[in-house]
Amino acid sequence: MAALIRGLRAGRALRGLGGVAVQGTVSLQCSNVRRGFHRAALLRLASDSKSDTSVPPPSYHEVHTAGESSSSSAQGESSEDAQPNTSFQDQSGEHGEDYETEEQLQARILTAALEFVPQHGWTVEAIAAAAETLGLSSASTGMFNNGAGDLVLHFVAQCNAQLAETLAEQNNQVQLGQSEAKKTAEFLKDAVETRLRMLIPYIDTWPQAMSILLLPHNIPDSLKHLSTMVDDIWYYAGDRSTDVNWYTRRAALTGIYNTTELVMVQDSSPDFEETWAFLDNRIKDVVNMANTAKQVQATGEAVVQGLMGAAITVTTQKMIQFPERNILALTIMSCLYFSDYMKEKCLACLSFT
Amino acid sequence: MLHRMMRVDHAGEYGANRIYAGQMAVLGRTQISPLIQEMWDQEKQHLRKFNEILAENRVRPTLLLPLWNIAGFALGAGSALLGKEGAMACTVAVEESISEHYNSQIRTLMEKDPEKYTELLQLIKEFRDDEMEHHDQLIIEILVFALPFYVLLTHDPSLLQVPGYQLMKAIIQVGCKAAIYISERL
Numbered sequence: 001m002a003a004l005i006r007g008l009r010a011g012r013a014l015r016g017l018g019g020v021a022v023q024g025t026v027s028l029q030c031s032n033v034r035r036g037f038h039r040a041a042l043l044r045l046a047s048d049s050k051s052d053t054s055v056p057p058p059s060y061h062e063v064h065t066a067g068e069s070s071s072s073s074a075q076g077e078s079s080e081d082a083q084p085n086t087s088f089q090d091q092s093g094e095h096g097e098d099y100e101t102e103e104q105l106q107a108r109i110l111t112a113a114l115e116f117v118p119q120h121g122w123t124v125e126a127i128a129a130a131a132e133t134l135g136l137s138s139a140s141t142g143m144f145n146n147g148a149g150d151l152v153l154h155f156v157a158q159c160n161a162q163l164a165e166t167l168a169e170q171n172n173q174v175q176l177g178q179s180e181a182k183k184t185a186e187f188l189k190d191a192v193e194t195r196l197r198m199l200i201p202y203i204d205t206w207p208q209a210m211s212i213l214l215l216p217h218n219i220p221d222s223l224k225h226l227s228t229m230v231d232d233i234w235y236y237a238g239d240r241s242t243d244v245n246w247y248t249r250r251a252a253l254t255g256i257y258n259t260t261e262l263v264m265v266q267d268s269s270p271d272f273e274e275t276w277a278f279l280d281n282r283i284k285d286v287v288n289m290a291n292t293a294k295q296v297q298a299t300g301e302a303v304v305q306g307l308m309g310a311a312i313t314v315t316t317q318k319m320i321q322f323p324e325r326n327i328l329a330l331t332i333m334s335c336l337y338f339s340d341y342m343k344e345k346c347l348a349c350l351s352f353t
Numbered sequence: 354m355l356h357r358m359m360r361v362d363h364a365g366e367y368g369a370n371r372i373y374a375g376q377m378a379v380l381g382r383t384q385i386s387p388l389i390q391e392m393w394d395q396e397k398q399h400l401r402k403f404n405e406i407l408a409e410n411r412v413r414p415t416l417l418l419p420l421w422n423i424a425g426f427a428l429g430a431g432s433a434l435l436g437k438e439g440a441m442a443c444t445v446a447v448e449e450s451i452s453e454h455y456n457s458q459i460r461t462l463m464e465k466d467p468e469k470y471t472e473l474l475q476l477i478k479e480f481r482d483d484e485m486e487h488h489d490q491l492i493i494e495i496l497v498f499a500l501p502f503y504v505l506l507t508h509d510p511s512l513l514q515v516p517g518y519q520l521m522k523a524i525i526q527v528g529c530k531a532a533i534y535i536s537e538r539l
Contacts, residue, residue, distance in 0.1 A: 231411070240408035242363065244418055345378060345426075 106143060109134060110154040117202055122148045122209045149218045152209045156222065159198045160229045166194060167236040184237055185283050191233045192257055192279055196264055200272070206265050230254050256282045308340045354465075355473075356412045357537045358458055362477070363403040364415045364536040365451055368425040369396045372447060375429020376440045385437045388494070392444070392487050399480055406476075415536040424532075428525075439521075441491045446522040448488035450529035455481035 113130035120126040124147045128138035144150040173179045182190065199206055213222040230253045239249055259282065264275040315333050373393035380386055407414060415421075432443030455477050462470045462477070 235411060242404045242407045242414045244414075244416075246414050247416060 102143070106150075107154065109136070109140065109143075110151055111158070113151055114155060114202075117151075117205055121205050122152050122212055124148060127151055146217070148212050149215065149221075152212045153218065153221050153225070155202075155209070156213070156225045159195060160225055160232070162198065163191070163195045163229065164232045167191060167232060171236050181238075185287050187237045188233065188253065188256075189276075189279060189283050191237070192253075192260060193276060195229065195233075195257075196260060196272075196275070196279075199261075199264065203265065210261075210265070226254060226257075230257065252286045256286065304340075304343055308336055311336050354461075355470075356410070358461075358473075359403070359406055359410060359412045360415050361533050361536045362455075362458070362480075363400075363407050363412075364418065364421055365454065365533070366396060366400040366403050366480075367418060368421040368532065369447065369451065370400050371422055371425025372429035372444070375426040375431070376433040376444070377429075378426075379430050379433035380437060380440060383437060385440070385494075388490075389440070392490075395483055395487070399483070402476070416539050417536060421532065421536075428528075432521075438495060441495050442518050442521060443525065445488055445491050445495070446525040447529065448484045448491070449522075450526050452481055452484045452488065454529070454533055455484065 109127060109130050112134055113127045116126040116129040120129060124141050124144075127141045127144060127147075127150075131140040132138050141147070146153075170179070174181045202209070212218060227250070230250050233253060234249055239246070241249070256279070260275060260279045263278045264272060267275045269275075312333060315336070319330075370393070373389060373396055376389050377386065377393060380389065406412075428443065428447075429440070433440040459474060459477055459481070462474050467474065
C-alpha cells in the first residue's frame with residue numbers, strides 16, 4: 001500500500017519531468033526525483049512482470065539505464081541493480097530471485113545498523129556506518145526520511161515480529177499437546193519479560209530510543225506498534241472478549257509494559273531481577289483488582305437484596321397492624337419491588353466480567 | 354474495511370439485543386411477550402455468531418458498547434411504555450434500518466469481490482432475511498391485530514398513515530445511521 005502511494009507520487013514527479021533522463025547532479029531535489037524514478041521503474045516492472053508481458057517498452061528501459069549510469073554513487077543502488085538487471089531483460093517477464101526491492105534494501109541496512117547502535121547511539125551515524133559495511137556509500141542515509149526514527153521503529157517492529165513468532169510457536173506446542181497451557185498471569189509475565197529482554201543489548205542507549213519514539217511525528221507509528229504487540233500478547237493469552245473488557249485488558253497491559261520498561265532502563269541489579277519482580281507485582285495487582293471488582297459487585301448485590309428484604313418485611317408488618325395504611329404500604333411495596341427489579345437489570349447491564 | 358463492517362454489525366446486533374431486552378422488561382407479562390421473546394432469541398443467536406467472527410478475525414469491538422447497551426435498553430423500554438403497538442412500531446423501524454444497512458454491505462462486498470467474501474456474504478444475507486422476517490411479521494401484527502380500523506378506513510396497508518409513526522421512524526432511522534457511522538470508526 002505504501003509502495004503504491006510512493007509509486008503514485010513518483011509518477012507525478014515523472015510527469016513533471018516529461019520522462020527525460022536525469023543528469024547526475026547531487027541536489028536533493030534531483031536525488032528525490034531519481035529515487036522516485038527508480039521506484040516508479042521498480043513498480044512498473046513489478047506490475048509488468050505480474051501481468052506477464054514481454055520486455056518492458058524500450059524507452060523506459062533505455063531511460064532507466066541512462067538514468068542509472070548518470071546517477072552518482074550517491075544512490076549506490078546501481079551496484080545493487082547491476083546483478084538483478086538481468087531480470088529486467090528476461091523475456092518471460094518473471095522476477096529473478098536476486099531481485100531486491102527498495103524496502104528490502106532499507107531493512108537490510110537498518111538491521112545492520114543495529115550493531116553500531118551501542119557505539120553511535122540511535123542516530124544517522126549508525127545507519128551510515130552500516131551502509132558502509134554493506135558496501136554502499138554512507139550517503140545512502142538519504143533514503144531514510146526519518147533518520148533515527150526509522151532505525152528505532154525498524155527495531156521495534158523486528159522485536160514485535162520475533163515476539164509474535166515465539167508466542168505462535170508456544171501456542172502451537174500447546175495445541176499439539178506437547179506442553180501445558182500457562183495461566184493468564186504467568187503467560188503475561190513471560191511474554192512481557194521475553195519482549196523486554198530483547199532490549200538488553202541496547203539498554204544503555206534505550207532512553208534515547210524512547211525519546212525518539214515520543215517525537216510527535218513518530219507517535220502514530222510507535223502507538224501502532226505498541227497496540228499491535230499488546231493485542232498479540234492478549235490474543236495468545238487466550239483473550240477472545242468482544243465487549244468493553246477488550247479495552248480494559250489491553251489498557252492494563254499497556255500500562256504494565258510501559259512502566260516496566262521505565263523501571264528497566266534505570267535498573268542496575270544483576271540480570272534485571274528488580275525489573276522482573278516489579279513486573280510480577282504489577283501483574284498481581286491487575287489480577288487482584290479484577291477479583292476485587294467481582295467481589296465488590298457481589299457484595300453490593302447482596303447488601304441491596306438484604307435491604308429490600310428488610311423493607312418489605314417491615315411494610316408487610318405495618319400492613320397487618322394498620323389496615324387503614326394499606327394503600328400507602330401497598331404503594332411502598334410496589335415501588336420497592338419495581339426498584340429491586342430495575343436494580344437487578346442495571347447490575348446485569350453494567351456487569352463487566 | 355472488512356474489520357469496520359464486522360465491528361458495526363456486531364454493535365448492531367448487540368444494540369438490537371438490548372432493545373428487545375428493554376421491551377421484554379416492560380411487556381414481559383403481556384400477550385405479546387412470546388412473539389418478542391422469539392425474536393429476541395434469534396437476535397441472541399446473531400450476536401453469538403458475530404462474537405465468534407470478531408474473535409476469529411481479531412477485530413476490535415466498538416468502544417461505545419456500554420453506550421449502545423444503555424441506549425438500546427432505553428429505546429426498547431421507552432417504546433414499550435407506549436404500549437405494545439409502540440414497541441412493535443419501534444421494532445419495525447429498527448429492523449428496516451438494519452435491513453437497509455445489511456443490503457448496502459452486501460452491495461459493497463459484491464462490488465469488491467464476490468468470490469473472496471462468499472462466507473461473509475452468505476451470513477449477512479441470512480441475517481438480513483431474518484431481520485426482514487421480523488419486520489414483516491410485526492407489520493402484519495400491527496395492521497391486522499392492533500390497528501385494523503386504520504386499515505379498514507383508509508384501505509392502505511401502510512404503517513406510515515398511523516399518527517406519530519412517521520416521527521418515530523424518522524428519529525429511529527437518524528439514530529441508527531449515526532450509530533452505524535460512529536461504530537464503524539470508534
